[in-house]
Amino acid sequence: MVDTCGGRNAEGWVPVERRWLGLDRRSLTPTIMVAAIAVLLTFVVPLIDRAVPQDDPIRAGERLDLGGGIVVTPPAGWELESGIRVGDKTTVPVTAGTADAAFSGDG
Structure with missing residues (x-):
């Protein structure tokens, strides 16, 4: 009990x-x-x-490859967080709709 x-x-x-x-x-x-x-x-x-440190600044004129011939040119001085620069050697080819890019600025 x-x-x-x-x-x-x-x-x-x-x-x-x-x-x-x-x-x-x-x-x-x-x-x-x-x-x-x-x-x-x-x-x-x-x-x-x-x-x-996360220091990968984008220089003037650099472009990011989004695949399928699509490129984007971010502002100079911003930081590249993810993505592939045009001309970078990669082991996997970039195809349209499969790549993305992320970059950030101070603001």
């Missing part, structure tokens, strides 16, 4: 031997793991992202 009035046999009651600072010891390991992952995603990953 389960005593629901807060007695020693109440469901959810944790004996003092399994508590640390008033917390159930069984829940500390998962809590610490979740906190470590949160710290990793909040502080460590952005720190690594800022440490790795």
